[in-house]
Amino acid sequence: MNIHRQAEKIPSWIWHREREGRRHVVLEKSFVLHAAVEQLEMRIACTGEAEIRLNDAVIGHFPEHARHTSTFYPVAGLPGGLEPGAYTLRIELRNTEPMPMHPINMHLHDRSVGCIAYLSGSEGLWLATDDTWEAGDGPAEVVCVWGEEPFGDLDHAPLWFIAGGYGDIAVEPVQGIRVISAAGVEAVSGIDGVIQMNGTAGGRIVLDEVESRNERHIFYHLLKQGEWKERRTQQKELDLSRMPELLLELPHELNVRMQVTNHGDSEIGLLWNGAESLQELRHYDGCMTEWLAIPPGSLSATNPQGMRYVQIYVSGDDGGTFHIELRLEAAGAALNQVGQLQTDNDLMQRIYDVSVHTSRVCHQIGLWDGIKRDRLNWAYDIYLAAKTEYSLWDDYSVLKRSLRELGRTPYGYWMNNLPSYTLWWLSSIWDYYFETGDREFVWEIREELQRHIAWVKANADPCSGIFMPDAREAHSFIEWSPMGTSESWACLNAIYGMTKSQMKQLADHMPELGLQWDEPQAELKEEQFIGPSYALLTSVIGIKSGYVGEDSARRFLLDYRLGDPLTPLSAYWLAECYSEYGMHERAWAVIATVWGTMLDAGATTFWEGIRLAPSSDIHHALTTYTAYDSYRMSLCHSWSSTPVVWFARYVLGIRALEPGYARIAFEPHAIGGLTAARGVIPSPKGLIKVEWKLEDGRMIKSARIGEAELAGRA
Missing domain, CATH: 2.60.120 (Jelly Rolls)
Known part of the structure; x- marks a missing residue:
C-alpha cells in the first residue's frame, strides 16, 4: 500500500479569520531564496476575483467565477526563474458570491469563502497556502483541508495530493x-x-x-x-x-x-x-x-x-x-484491521468479509455514507457506521474528524437539516465514549455538545418532555421505508428519549462537561409503535426505547415475518432486538436473508436499501419507497456494514458492560449451525482474542486480553 504522509505540504483553503464577513482579503507569504530557482509553477483555486503579485509584478489575474472553485488553474505570468533574494507572494481577493449555504450543509457555514494555491520550483521550492500566511491584520486561518466539502477534489492537482489534507489516504x-x-x-x-x-x-x-x-x-x-x-x-x-x-x-x-x-x-x-x-x-x-x-x-x-x-x-x-x-x-x-472473525459457516463468513470491505472503502476524507453517493458525512450514517468501527479498526481518526465537522453546525440548525440526525450525533458521542473510554475527545467537543443539547432542549416541552410538540402533523425523516406522519413523530420522540438517557449517563461519567438535561420522559403509548400497518422500524425503535413493554415486544418479535418494505438499517435493528430477547437464530435468519439477498445479486459492497422481492433491475427495486428516482440508491453504504457488530456481540460474544471496557461480557453463541468460531475484538484494554468450539454439544470457550483470561463476565 502506497501512502503519501505529506499533509503538511498539501495546501489548505485559507481566508481571513472573519470568513465571509471579510470579502476583500490580501493573503501574503514572504520567503527567501538562497539559490537560483527554475521550473516555476503556480496553481490556484478561489471563491473570488484574484490578482496575484510576486513582489511588485502582477503575474496572474482571475475574474470571479464558479469554475475557479473546482479546478486548479495555472498562473501564466510567472517568470522563467528567480534569482537568490527576498520575495513576497501576494494574492488579493475580492468575493461577491460565496459558496451557497443551506440548512442541509450548515455545518459548512464557515467554509463559504477560501483560496488554495501552491508555488513550486527547482531547489526544493514549495510554498503552499496554510496558516503561516498573513491575511492583513493577522494570520490567515485554515478554512478546510484539501479534499473537504464544499470544494472536494480539484481537477489538475499533483498526483500526490491523493493523500488528502490529513495525509492518511493511501493508494x-x-x-x-x-x-x-x-x-x-x-x-x-x-x-x-x-x-x-x-x-x-x-x-x-x-x-x-x-x-x-x-x-x-x-x-x-x-x-x-x-x-x-x-x-x-x-x-x-x-x-x-x-x-x-x-x-x-x-x-x-x-x-x-x-x-x-x-x-x-x-x-x-x-x-x-x-x-x-x-x-x-x-x-x-x-x-x-x-x-x-x-x-x-x-x-x-x-x-x-x-x-x-x-x-x-x-x-x-x-x-x-x-x-x-x-x-x-x-x-x-490507511486502516489497520485488527478485528477478525473466522467461522465454519460460509454465508456468515462472506457477510462478515463484505461488511468489512464496505466499512473500509467508506473511510475517506470523512466517514462517508457511500463512495459514489453521497460521499458525505451524514449524522445517522455515521452513527451506524461507527458501530462497525469499534469492532474492526485500531484508529478512529476518520470518525472523529467527521463528528467534529458535523458538530460545527451552529445553534438554531439541525444537523443535515434533520432533527433526528442531531439526536443521532449526540448518541454517537455517547457510543464513542462507551466503546473507547476516550475522555479527551469528548472534552474537546464539549462546546459542540452543549450547543446542540441546548438547541434540542429549546425544541422540547419542559413540562411534558415531548420533543417538537408542534410537529405532530409534520413528517419527520427516520429512514427510507414508508412511514406515516404519526409514526415518524412517535419515532422521533423515542429517539429523543434514548438520546436524553445517554446524555445523562455521559454527564454522570464526565460531570466536568457541565451537561444538564432534567426534563421528564415523554409519555408515549405502546399503540403508537405496534400496529398492523406500521413500518418495521417504528416497532423496532419502540422496543429499543422501552416504550414497548417486554411482553408486547416478545409477542411482536415472535409474530413478525420478514418482508418488504425494509432496509438494511431496519433489518440490523431488528436483529439486535431479536438477540436482546435471546432469539439469536431469528436474528441470524434476518441477517442471512437480507445481506444474503445482496450477495446473491452479486454485491461486493452492501447497499443503502434493499427489496427482497426479485427484480430484473436491482436499482428499480431499491427506489420504490419514499425518495429518489431510478438508480439513485447507493450500492456501497457504510450503514450496511453493521453485521460486523452483531457477529462480535453474539457469535464471538464480546460486549462492553461499562465505558472503556472496564467490565466485559463474554457470552458466545453457536448460531446458524456453527460448531466453532474464533476472532479478535479491539478494545481500550487491548486486543480480545476469542476462540470457541463445540464438543459433544458442550461449548469450550476462551477469551484473552494479553495474558488475562476472561470467564463469562469480567
Whole structure:
C-alpha cells in the first residue's frame, strides 16, 4: 500500500479569520531564496476575483467565477526563474458570491469563502497556502483541508495530493481486473492494476463545455452529478460505433482513480463511464460520465470515484494508432484491521468479509455514507457506521474528524437539516465514549455538545418532555421505508428519549462537561409503535426505547415475518432486538436473508436499501419507497456494514458492560449451525482474542486480553 504522509505540504483553503464577513482579503507569504530557482509553477483555486503579485509584478489575474472553485488553474505570468533574494507572494481577493449555504450543509457555514494555491520550483521550492500566511491584520486561518466539502477534489492537482489534507489516504493497485468486452482495441491486463491498450482510433469525439461548472454547489458531489448528467446527455447524442471501446469489471466496488499514460505521438481523449452496476452503466441518465485528455508522451489522471464497472471510449485522429497504459488505483484511508472473525459457516463468513470491505472503502476524507453517493458525512450514517468501527479498526481518526465537522453546525440548525440526525450525533458521542473510554475527545467537543443539547432542549416541552410538540402533523425523516406522519413523530420522540438517557449517563461519567438535561420522559403509548400497518422500524425503535413493554415486544418479535418494505438499517435493528430477547437464530435468519439477498445479486459492497422481492433491475427495486428516482440508491453504504457488530456481540460474544471496557461480557453463541468460531475484538484494554468450539454439544470457550483470561463476565 502506497501512502503519501505529506499533509503538511498539501495546501489548505485559507481566508481571513472573519470568513465571509471579510470579502476583500490580501493573503501574503514572504520567503527567501538562497539559490537560483527554475521550473516555476503556480496553481490556484478561489471563491473570488484574484490578482496575484510576486513582489511588485502582477503575474496572474482571475475574474470571479464558479469554475475557479473546482479546478486548479495555472498562473501564466510567472517568470522563467528567480534569482537568490527576498520575495513576497501576494494574492488579493475580492468575493461577491460565496459558496451557497443551506440548512442541509450548515455545518459548512464557515467554509463559504477560501483560496488554495501552491508555488513550486527547482531547489526544493514549495510554498503552499496554510496558516503561516498573513491575511492583513493577522494570520490567515485554515478554512478546510484539501479534499473537504464544499470544494472536494480539484481537477489538475499533483498526483500526490491523493493523500488528502490529513495525509492518511493511501493508494494501492487494483488487482484482478476483468476485461468484459473490447471492440477495436487490444487490451492486455497485467500486474499492479495496469492495462495496456493498443489500437486504431476511429476519429475525434467532440464535447461541449458543461454548465454545472458555471454554478456554485452546496456539495462537491452535486457538482459532479450535474456534470455527469450533462456529459451523459452529450454522450447519447454521439455516434460511437467506430470508437474503440473497452468494458472492465473490478473485483470489488472501490474508490478508484485512473492514471493514463499516452505513449503515442498525438493527443488522445477518453470518454469514460463509471458505475456501481451494469444496469446503471447502460440505463442511468446520471451515470458517471467524464472526459480525460492526454497529450502525447504525458500522463493524466482522474480524481477517485466509487465504481465497480468502467467503460472507456478512445478518441484520436481517424486511422491513427494509439498505445495507452491504463493504471487503476484504489484510494482510501490507511486502516489497520485488527478485528477478525473466522467461522465454519460460509454465508456468515462472506457477510462478515463484505461488511468489512464496505466499512473500509467508506473511510475517506470523512466517514462517508457511500463512495459514489453521497460521499458525505451524514449524522445517522455515521452513527451506524461507527458501530462497525469499534469492532474492526485500531484508529478512529476518520470518525472523529467527521463528528467534529458535523458538530460545527451552529445553534438554531439541525444537523443535515434533520432533527433526528442531531439526536443521532449526540448518541454517537455517547457510543464513542462507551466503546473507547476516550475522555479527551469528548472534552474537546464539549462546546459542540452543549450547543446542540441546548438547541434540542429549546425544541422540547419542559413540562411534558415531548420533543417538537408542534410537529405532530409534520413528517419527520427516520429512514427510507414508508412511514406515516404519526409514526415518524412517535419515532422521533423515542429517539429523543434514548438520546436524553445517554446524555445523562455521559454527564454522570464526565460531570466536568457541565451537561444538564432534567426534563421528564415523554409519555408515549405502546399503540403508537405496534400496529398492523406500521413500518418495521417504528416497532423496532419502540422496543429499543422501552416504550414497548417486554411482553408486547416478545409477542411482536415472535409474530413478525420478514418482508418488504425494509432496509438494511431496519433489518440490523431488528436483529439486535431479536438477540436482546435471546432469539439469536431469528436474528441470524434476518441477517442471512437480507445481506444474503445482496450477495446473491452479486454485491461486493452492501447497499443503502434493499427489496427482497426479485427484480430484473436491482436499482428499480431499491427506489420504490419514499425518495429518489431510478438508480439513485447507493450500492456501497457504510450503514450496511453493521453485521460486523452483531457477529462480535453474539457469535464471538464480546460486549462492553461499562465505558472503556472496564467490565466485559463474554457470552458466545453457536448460531446458524456453527460448531466453532474464533476472532479478535479491539478494545481500550487491548486486543480480545476469542476462540470457541463445540464438543459433544458442550461449548469450550476462551477469551484473552494479553495474558488475562476472561470467564463469562469480567
